[in-house]
Amino acid sequence: MLRNFSSYRQEKEAGGQDPNGKLRRALELIHPFITAKDNREQDQPRSQVIILVTTICNQHCPFCQAHCTSTEQGPELTRLLQAAERISTMLPGARVIVTGGEPTLRDDLPQLVEQLLALQGIAELEIQTNAVAIGRQPQRLQLPPHEKLRFVVGMHGFTEKVYNRCTGSRGMFQDALSGTRHLLQHGHRVELNCVISTLNLDQLQRGLPDLPALFGSPSPVLHFSVMGIPHHLEACRLLVRFSDLLPLLSRLWKMASARGIELQATLSAHHMAVPPCLTLPNEPPAVDTIHLYEHENFSPGLRDDDWWVKCPACSRCRLQDSCLGLPHLYAEQFGFDELVPLR
Numbered sequence: 023m024l025r026n027f028s029s030y031r032q033e034k035e036a037g038g039q040d041p042n043g044k045l046r047r048a049l050e051l052i053h054p055f056i057t058a059k060d061n062r063e064q065d066q067p068r069s070q071v072i073i074l075v076t077t078i079c080n081q082h083c084p085f086c087q088a089h090c091t092s093t094e095q096g097p098e099l100t101r102l103l104q105a106a107e108r109i110s111t112m113l114p115g116a117r118v119i120v121t122g123g124e125p126t127l128r129d130d131l132p133q134l135v136e137q138l139l140a141l142q143g144i145a146e147l148e149i150q151t152n153a154v155a156i157g158r159q160p161q162r163l164q165l166p167p168h169e170k171l172r173f174v175v176g177m178h179g180f181t182e183k184v185y186n187r188c189t190g191s192r193g194m195f196q197d198a199l200s201g202t203r204h205l206l207q208h209g210h211r212v213e214l215n216c217v218i219s220t221l222n223l224d225q226l227q228r229g230l231p232d233l234p235a236l237f238g239s240p241s242p243v244l245h246f247s248v249m250g251i252p253h254h255l256e257a258c259r260l261l262v263r264f265s266d267l268l269p270l271l272s273r274l275w276k277m278a279s280a281r282g283i284e285l286q287a288t289l290s291a292h293h294m295a296v297p298p299c300l301t302l303p304n305e306p307p308a309v310d311t312i313h314l315y316e317h318e319n320f321s322p323g324l325r326d327d328d329w330w331v332k333c334p335a336c337s338r339c340r341l342q343d344s345c346l347g348l349p350h351l352y353a354e355q356f357g358f359d360e361l362v363p364l365r
Protein backbone atom coordinates (compact mmCIF):
# COMPACT_ATOMS: atom_id res chain seq x y z
CA MET A 23 0.00 0.00 0.00
CA LEU A 24 1.29 3.40 -0.90
CA ARG A 25 1.21 6.09 1.71
CA ASN A 26 1.73 9.77 1.36
CA PHE A 27 4.84 11.10 3.06
CA SER A 28 3.37 14.54 3.82
CA SER A 29 0.29 13.17 5.48
CA TYR A 30 2.41 10.69 7.40
CA ARG A 31 4.53 13.53 8.73
CA GLN A 32 1.45 15.55 9.69
CA GLU A 33 0.07 12.52 11.53
CA LYS A 34 3.31 12.18 13.42
CA GLU A 35 3.43 15.85 14.31
CA ALA A 36 -0.14 15.67 15.56
CA GLY A 37 0.76 12.61 17.60
CA GLY A 38 -2.22 10.74 16.16
CA GLN A 39 -0.16 7.74 15.07
CA ASP A 40 2.65 8.20 17.50
CA PRO A 41 1.41 7.94 21.08
CA ASN A 42 4.92 7.37 22.44
CA GLY A 43 6.47 10.41 20.76
CA LYS A 44 6.58 12.53 23.91
CA LEU A 45 8.02 9.69 25.96
CA ARG A 46 10.77 9.18 23.41
CA ARG A 47 11.63 12.90 23.40
CA ALA A 48 11.73 12.84 27.22
CA LEU A 49 14.10 9.89 27.18
CA GLU A 50 16.40 11.65 24.72
CA LEU A 51 16.48 14.74 26.94
CA ILE A 52 17.23 12.80 30.12
CA HIS A 53 19.82 10.60 28.41
CA PRO A 54 21.55 12.51 25.58
CA PHE A 55 23.38 9.36 24.46
CA ILE A 56 20.02 7.89 23.35
CA THR A 57 18.19 8.35 20.05
CA ALA A 58 14.62 7.05 20.04
CA LYS A 59 12.46 6.59 16.95
CA ASP A 60 9.09 5.27 15.96
CA ASN A 61 10.07 2.36 13.76
CA ARG A 62 6.65 1.06 12.83
CA GLU A 63 6.28 -2.50 11.67
CA GLN A 64 3.25 -3.53 9.65
CA ASP A 65 1.68 -0.19 10.54
CA GLN A 66 2.08 -0.84 14.26
CA PRO A 67 4.18 1.68 16.19
CA ARG A 68 7.33 0.16 17.63
CA SER A 69 9.98 2.15 19.42
CA GLN A 70 13.56 1.71 18.36
CA VAL A 71 16.14 3.05 20.75
CA ILE A 72 19.79 3.52 19.83
CA ILE A 73 22.24 3.71 22.74
CA LEU A 74 25.60 5.24 21.87
CA VAL A 75 27.77 3.60 24.52
CA THR A 76 31.09 5.03 23.36
CA THR A 77 32.45 7.33 20.70
CA ILE A 78 35.80 5.56 20.65
CA CYS A 79 36.47 3.20 17.75
CA ASN A 80 39.45 1.05 16.77
CA GLN A 81 38.73 1.54 13.05
CA HIS A 82 38.35 4.51 10.71
CA CYS A 83 35.82 3.57 8.05
CA PRO A 84 35.86 6.56 5.67
CA PHE A 85 32.09 6.38 5.13
CA CYS A 86 31.27 6.12 8.83
CA GLN A 87 28.01 7.81 9.77
CA ALA A 88 28.74 7.88 13.48
CA HIS A 89 31.58 10.36 13.02
CA CYS A 90 33.43 9.07 16.07
CA THR A 91 36.53 11.17 16.44
CA SER A 92 36.37 11.54 20.20
CA THR A 93 38.74 9.88 22.62
CA GLU A 94 36.33 10.37 25.53
CA GLN A 95 34.80 7.43 27.30
CA GLY A 96 31.06 7.07 26.94
CA PRO A 97 28.50 7.46 29.72
CA GLU A 98 29.18 5.73 33.03
CA LEU A 99 27.69 2.28 33.48
CA THR A 100 25.27 3.51 36.17
CA ARG A 101 23.80 6.01 33.71
CA LEU A 102 23.47 3.36 31.03
CA LEU A 103 21.71 1.01 33.46
CA GLN A 104 19.30 3.80 34.50
CA ALA A 105 18.56 4.47 30.84
CA ALA A 106 17.89 0.76 30.25
CA GLU A 107 15.36 0.71 33.10
CA ARG A 108 13.61 3.79 31.74
CA ILE A 109 13.45 2.41 28.20
CA SER A 110 11.88 -0.78 29.53
CA THR A 111 9.20 0.98 31.57
CA MET A 112 8.47 3.95 29.27
CA LEU A 113 8.64 2.15 25.90
CA PRO A 114 7.64 -1.47 26.52
CA GLY A 115 8.30 -3.71 23.52
CA ALA A 116 11.23 -1.53 22.39
CA ARG A 117 13.94 -2.71 20.07
CA VAL A 118 17.30 -1.54 21.43
CA ILE A 119 20.47 -1.08 19.41
CA VAL A 120 23.78 -0.77 21.23
CA THR A 121 26.30 1.02 19.07
CA GLY A 122 29.33 3.31 19.10
CA GLY A 123 32.14 3.84 18.23
CA GLU A 124 32.97 0.23 19.00
CA PRO A 125 30.86 -1.03 21.93
CA THR A 126 33.08 -4.02 22.69
CA LEU A 127 35.91 -1.68 23.69
CA ARG A 128 33.97 -1.04 26.92
CA ASP A 129 35.00 -3.45 29.67
CA ASP A 130 31.56 -3.17 31.27
CA LEU A 131 29.57 -4.01 28.12
CA PRO A 132 28.61 -7.50 29.43
CA GLN A 133 26.92 -5.94 32.49
CA LEU A 134 24.89 -3.60 30.33
CA VAL A 135 23.90 -6.40 27.94
CA GLU A 136 22.85 -8.69 30.80
CA GLN A 137 20.67 -5.95 32.23
CA LEU A 138 19.07 -5.14 28.88
CA LEU A 139 18.29 -8.81 28.27
CA ALA A 140 16.79 -9.20 31.74
CA LEU A 141 14.37 -6.28 31.37
CA GLN A 142 10.90 -7.41 30.34
CA GLY A 143 10.06 -4.22 28.45
CA ILE A 144 12.92 -4.71 26.00
CA ALA A 145 11.86 -7.05 23.23
CA GLU A 146 14.99 -7.14 21.07
CA LEU A 147 18.62 -6.23 21.51
CA GLU A 148 21.12 -5.66 18.70
CA ILE A 149 24.81 -5.08 19.30
CA GLN A 150 26.67 -3.43 16.44
CA THR A 151 30.36 -4.32 16.42
CA ASN A 152 33.35 -4.97 14.18
CA ALA A 153 34.12 -8.08 16.32
CA VAL A 154 37.87 -7.31 16.32
CA ALA A 155 38.14 -7.02 20.12
CA ILE A 156 36.12 -10.23 20.50
CA GLY A 157 38.52 -12.00 18.14
CA ARG A 158 41.54 -10.74 20.08
CA GLN A 159 40.10 -11.39 23.54
CA PRO A 160 37.07 -13.71 23.36
CA GLN A 161 36.75 -13.62 27.15
CA ARG A 162 35.68 -9.96 26.91
CA LEU A 163 32.18 -10.95 25.93
CA GLN A 164 31.20 -14.31 27.33
CA LEU A 165 27.43 -14.26 26.98
CA PRO A 166 25.07 -17.18 26.57
CA PRO A 167 22.87 -16.98 23.49
CA HIS A 168 19.52 -15.34 24.10
CA GLU A 169 16.40 -15.22 21.94
CA LYS A 170 16.31 -11.41 22.17
CA LEU A 171 19.95 -10.92 21.23
CA ARG A 172 21.70 -10.63 17.89
CA PHE A 173 25.00 -9.19 16.73
CA VAL A 174 25.46 -7.09 13.61
CA VAL A 175 29.11 -7.27 12.55
CA GLY A 176 30.51 -4.67 10.15
CA MET A 177 32.23 -6.66 7.37
CA HIS A 178 32.74 -4.37 4.40
CA GLY A 179 35.24 -6.53 2.54
CA PHE A 180 35.70 -10.28 2.15
CA THR A 181 39.45 -10.15 1.55
CA GLU A 182 42.09 -8.52 3.74
CA LYS A 183 42.94 -5.93 1.08
CA VAL A 184 39.37 -4.71 0.63
CA TYR A 185 38.62 -4.94 4.36
CA ASN A 186 41.64 -2.72 5.13
CA ARG A 187 40.56 -0.20 2.53
CA CYS A 188 37.01 -0.02 3.84
CA THR A 189 37.92 0.17 7.53
CA GLY A 190 40.96 2.45 7.29
CA SER A 191 42.81 -0.14 9.35
CA ARG A 192 45.48 -2.83 9.06
CA GLY A 193 45.96 -6.20 10.64
CA MET A 194 42.35 -6.57 11.85
CA PHE A 195 40.72 -8.74 9.19
CA GLN A 196 41.67 -12.08 10.76
CA ASP A 197 40.61 -10.84 14.20
CA ALA A 198 37.24 -9.73 12.83
CA LEU A 199 36.75 -13.15 11.24
CA SER A 200 37.77 -14.94 14.38
CA GLY A 201 35.50 -12.73 16.55
CA THR A 202 32.58 -13.44 14.24
CA ARG A 203 33.29 -17.18 14.28
CA HIS A 204 33.47 -17.05 18.07
CA LEU A 205 29.98 -15.51 18.23
CA LEU A 206 28.57 -18.04 15.76
CA GLN A 207 30.15 -21.00 17.51
CA HIS A 208 28.65 -19.86 20.80
CA GLY A 209 25.18 -19.98 19.30
CA HIS A 210 24.59 -16.27 18.79
CA ARG A 211 22.56 -14.92 15.89
CA VAL A 212 24.94 -12.94 13.67
CA GLU A 213 24.36 -10.74 10.69
CA LEU A 214 27.24 -9.33 8.64
CA ASN A 215 26.64 -5.78 7.52
CA CYS A 216 28.46 -4.80 4.34
CA VAL A 217 28.16 -1.14 3.32
CA ILE A 218 28.53 -0.87 -0.44
CA SER A 219 30.79 1.98 -1.53
CA THR A 220 33.21 2.61 -4.38
CA LEU A 221 35.83 1.00 -2.12
CA ASN A 222 34.35 -2.49 -2.41
CA LEU A 223 31.92 -2.26 -5.35
CA ASP A 224 34.09 -4.22 -7.79
CA GLN A 225 35.20 -6.85 -5.29
CA LEU A 226 31.97 -8.11 -3.78
CA GLN A 227 31.06 -10.53 -6.54
CA ARG A 228 34.54 -12.02 -6.46
CA GLY A 229 34.60 -12.36 -2.67
CA LEU A 230 31.07 -13.60 -2.02
CA PRO A 231 31.65 -17.25 -3.06
CA ASP A 232 34.40 -17.55 -0.39
CA LEU A 233 32.12 -16.41 2.40
CA PRO A 234 30.87 -19.84 3.58
CA ALA A 235 34.48 -21.04 3.82
CA LEU A 236 35.47 -18.01 5.92
CA PHE A 237 32.88 -18.72 8.59
CA GLY A 238 32.04 -22.40 8.34
CA SER A 239 28.79 -23.59 9.77
CA PRO A 240 26.54 -22.04 10.95
CA SER A 241 27.10 -19.22 8.52
CA PRO A 242 25.95 -15.68 9.25
CA VAL A 243 23.21 -13.80 7.43
CA LEU A 244 24.69 -11.32 4.96
CA HIS A 245 23.23 -7.84 4.80
CA PHE A 246 24.16 -5.30 2.14
CA SER A 247 23.53 -1.66 2.98
CA VAL A 248 23.37 1.40 0.78
CA MET A 249 26.00 3.89 1.85
CA GLY A 250 24.42 6.82 3.66
CA ILE A 251 25.43 10.44 3.32
CA PRO A 252 28.60 10.63 5.44
CA HIS A 253 29.43 13.39 7.91
CA HIS A 254 32.70 14.00 6.08
CA LEU A 255 31.35 15.44 2.88
CA GLU A 256 34.54 14.70 0.97
CA ALA A 257 33.61 11.03 1.50
CA CYS A 258 30.65 11.57 -0.86
CA ARG A 259 33.08 10.44 -3.57
CA LEU A 260 32.54 6.96 -2.15
CA LEU A 261 28.83 7.00 -2.98
CA VAL A 262 27.73 4.46 -5.59
CA ARG A 263 25.43 5.43 -8.42
CA PHE A 264 22.11 3.65 -7.90
CA SER A 265 22.03 2.36 -11.45
CA ASP A 266 25.33 0.53 -10.73
CA LEU A 267 24.27 -0.57 -7.28
CA LEU A 268 20.92 -2.17 -8.09
CA PRO A 269 22.08 -4.55 -10.85
CA LEU A 270 25.00 -5.55 -8.61
CA LEU A 271 22.62 -6.31 -5.76
CA SER A 272 20.54 -8.38 -8.12
CA ARG A 273 23.60 -10.42 -9.18
CA LEU A 274 24.76 -10.84 -5.58
CA TRP A 275 21.28 -12.01 -4.67
CA LYS A 276 21.40 -14.76 -7.30
CA MET A 277 24.92 -15.82 -6.32
CA ALA A 278 23.99 -15.94 -2.65
CA SER A 279 20.88 -18.03 -3.30
CA ALA A 280 22.89 -20.50 -5.38
CA ARG A 281 25.36 -20.94 -2.50
CA GLY A 282 22.81 -21.13 0.30
CA ILE A 283 23.83 -17.77 1.78
CA GLU A 284 20.96 -15.88 3.40
CA LEU A 285 21.09 -12.36 2.03
CA GLN A 286 19.22 -9.18 2.89
CA ALA A 287 19.51 -5.66 1.56
CA THR A 288 18.49 -2.24 2.78
CA LEU A 289 17.74 0.38 0.19
CA SER A 290 18.01 3.27 2.60
CA ALA A 291 20.60 4.58 5.01
CA HIS A 292 21.34 7.75 6.90
CA HIS A 293 19.46 10.41 4.87
CA MET A 294 19.76 8.33 1.73
CA ALA A 295 17.14 6.21 -0.03
CA VAL A 296 16.87 4.66 -3.47
CA PRO A 297 13.78 6.23 -5.06
CA PRO A 298 11.00 3.83 -6.03
CA CYS A 299 11.41 4.42 -9.78
CA LEU A 300 14.85 2.78 -9.54
CA THR A 301 14.17 -0.19 -7.33
CA LEU A 302 14.74 -3.65 -8.68
CA PRO A 303 12.21 -4.81 -11.27
CA ASN A 304 10.74 -7.30 -8.84
CA GLU A 305 10.38 -4.71 -6.12
CA PRO A 306 6.92 -3.31 -6.49
CA PRO A 307 6.53 0.27 -7.62
CA ALA A 308 3.67 -0.06 -5.16
CA VAL A 309 6.32 -0.23 -2.43
CA ASP A 310 5.34 1.59 0.72
CA THR A 311 7.76 4.43 0.14
CA ILE A 312 7.63 5.44 3.79
CA HIS A 313 9.70 2.36 4.55
CA LEU A 314 12.44 3.69 2.30
CA TYR A 315 12.72 6.60 4.69
CA GLU A 316 12.52 4.61 7.89
CA HIS A 317 16.19 3.91 8.43
CA GLU A 318 17.37 3.89 12.03
CA ASN A 319 19.16 7.22 11.77
CA PHE A 320 16.70 8.98 9.53
CA SER A 321 14.37 11.60 10.97
CA PRO A 322 11.37 12.24 8.72
CA GLY A 323 10.50 15.89 8.66
CA LEU A 324 13.97 16.96 9.70
CA ARG A 325 15.76 18.87 6.96
CA ASP A 326 13.67 17.24 4.23
CA ASP A 327 13.01 20.56 2.50
CA ASP A 328 16.65 21.26 1.81
CA TRP A 329 18.00 17.72 1.94
CA TRP A 330 15.92 16.14 -0.83
CA VAL A 331 15.53 17.34 -4.40
CA LYS A 332 13.44 16.30 -7.37
CA CYS A 333 13.79 17.07 -11.04
CA PRO A 334 11.07 18.63 -13.24
CA ALA A 335 10.19 15.17 -14.60
CA CYS A 336 9.16 14.09 -11.09
CA SER A 337 6.08 16.30 -11.40
CA ARG A 338 4.80 13.80 -14.02
CA CYS A 339 5.39 10.81 -11.74
CA ARG A 340 2.47 9.16 -10.03
CA LEU A 341 4.59 8.70 -6.91
CA GLN A 342 5.53 12.33 -6.57
CA ASP A 343 3.50 12.77 -3.37
CA SER A 344 5.01 9.77 -1.67
CA CYS A 345 8.61 10.12 -2.82
CA LEU A 346 11.22 12.57 -1.57
CA GLY A 347 13.43 12.29 -4.66
CA LEU A 348 17.21 12.22 -4.25
CA PRO A 349 19.47 13.60 -1.52
CA HIS A 350 20.84 16.79 -3.05
CA LEU A 351 24.44 15.67 -2.40
CA TYR A 352 23.76 12.56 -4.48
CA ALA A 353 22.06 14.62 -7.23
CA GLU A 354 25.01 17.05 -7.31
CA GLN A 355 27.31 14.13 -8.03
CA PHE A 356 25.23 12.01 -10.40
CA GLY A 357 22.47 14.28 -11.72
CA PHE A 358 18.90 13.18 -12.41
CA ASP A 359 19.42 11.08 -15.55
CA GLU A 360 18.60 7.83 -13.80
CA LEU A 361 15.07 8.83 -12.78
CA VAL A 362 12.19 7.51 -14.85
CA PRO A 363 8.84 8.98 -13.84
CA LEU A 364 6.29 6.27 -13.15
CA ARG A 365 2.96 6.51 -14.96
Ligand code: SF4
Nearest residue numbers: 297299336339345363
Ligand atom coordinates in the same frame (compact mmCIF):
# COMPACT_ATOMS: atom_id res chain seq x y z
S1 SF4 B 1 10.57 9.96 -10.84
FE1 SF4 B 1 10.92 11.35 -9.14
S2 SF4 B 1 9.04 11.28 -7.93
FE2 SF4 B 1 9.02 9.46 -9.29
S3 SF4 B 1 9.87 7.84 -8.01
FE3 SF4 B 1 11.56 8.74 -9.22
S4 SF4 B 1 12.44 10.29 -7.88
FE4 SF4 B 1 10.44 9.76 -7.04
